[in-house]
Amino acid sequence: MDRKKLRELTTLSATLVVLLLGTARPFAQSSIEASVTDYRVGPQDVLTITSYDQADLSGKFTVEADGTFTFPLIGRVKAGGLTLRGLEESLKARLKDEGFFRNPQVTVSVETYKSQKVYVIGEVRMPGPYPLSGDMSLVEAIARAGSTLPSASGEAIIVHAAPGATGPTAPTDSANTERVDLLALQSGVSKQNIVLRDGDTISLPKAESVYVMGQVKNPNAYALQQKNTTVLQALSLAGGITDRGSMSRIKIVRIVKGDKKEIKVKINDIVQPNDTILVGDRLF
DSSP: OOHHHHHHHHHHHHHHHHHHHHHHHHHHHHHHHHHHHHOBOOTTOEEEEEESSOGGGOEEEEOOTTSEEEETTTEEEEOTTOBHHHHHHHHHHHHHHTTSOSSOOEEEEEEEOOSSEEEEEESBSSOEEEEOOTTOBHHHHHHHTTOBOTTBOSEEEEEOOOTTOOSOOOOOSSTTEEEEEHHHHHHTSOOOOOBOOTTOEEEEOBOOEEEEEESBSSOEEEEOOSTTOBHHHHHHHTTOBOTTEEEEEEEEEEEETTEEEEEEOOTTSBOOTTOEEEEEEOOO
16 A cells, blocks of 8 residues: 555544544533533422532421422522522522622532432332432433333333323323334444433333244243344244254244234244244154
């Protein structure tokens, strides 16, 4: 390779690195900062307030049902509905206006999120409501619920709560619903690790089954955890065929409009929910 060509390739590689670093980092950083800054305080949240002017003003404060809490020197403080930065500015203003400090230095963070929550339902080990942190993602919510069960499908359905909703919302096909392929997300093919909102319901539906019978090592019903499962993949769920089985004598029994049909298939054909795959014996 001549020097000119090598120099061009080196320049192109360096440019790509700069572009990737220049776009990826600000995106990740801005996402985290925005989620924390936008969080609005609510009842039962536990706040950590740090005063750099007077150490004994620092501590943990629980927001009461009316959205207020008591802070030393200034008494009742309204926090409900304010962002963390908004609450910081409110505290600074009162400490200054009431003559305690010329330029108060105060920071506010959330020790425990209790006022906002998400609901994880369906095929997870510990379904239920979970406190929503400022930057809580879909994957984190599922992990908090103990991860999915073997019976779960490979899809998560996120339903964003309608105004006034007070509990989990059943999945629908409305504009407020998002569907995520968890297998694609896990493998890195998809980047759809959604940042959740207050009141979101994450539903992990039960997978439909396929039945693998005949000359296979573990005949049984198996959950279809991914779309477009092939006959070969279904056979692998059952441990593969036995020594007496024949790869050329595989058929599917399928119910079509109420009628039972037998279909001769190849190993790369796609199975459908509730199919029964039958592996026949070798002829010799």
